[in-house]
Amino acid sequence: MKKLICILLIALCLCAALPAGADSTVEYTLTVNGGETDAGTCYNSDGALCLELLPVAEALGYSVDRSELSEGDVCRVVYTLTPGQDSGDAATFELMVAYSIENGQPTAVAVSKNQMLLPLKQSMTLVDEEPYLPTEFFETGMCVSFTLDEATQTLDMSTISYCE
DSSP, X not given: OHHXXXXXXXXXXXXXXXXXXXXXEEOOXXXXXXXXXXXXXXXXXXXXXXXXXXXXXXXXXXXXXXXXXXXXXXXXXXXXXXXXXXXXXXXXXXXXXXXEEETXXXXXEEEEETTEEOOOSSOOEEEXXXXXXXXXXXXXXXXXXXXXXXXXXXXXXXXXXXXO
């Protein structure tokens, strides 16, 4: 119970933090369940490897709905990710990624899984206005595992059969 409370407190702090933009892009060949996908990768200011949300989610069988609300200089963006019928037993939940854009940077980032806040240790970033999330999001939120081969610059993602 203490661990859950700590995780929730950390998540609340992260939601209030201002994540920085991508420090560096990196070229990896990305495969999802054995098939190559065209998704961008970068390292964020925390040093975490981040993946482009939309192509990865679609390669994992999710349908993606984007909504946007602008008021003055602030834009609020919400992505709702719903698993498709082919996504397997592990993906029986809805994910939501919401953030505001102020001065070209994502702020007030909130990530949820089945309407429960999903704490992330690293921040998301934007590259050419597209959201990139840390691999931790895909592991925890979408139940995938990663294998990174630095020698061949290949990042393999595989859906796992069970995740919490």
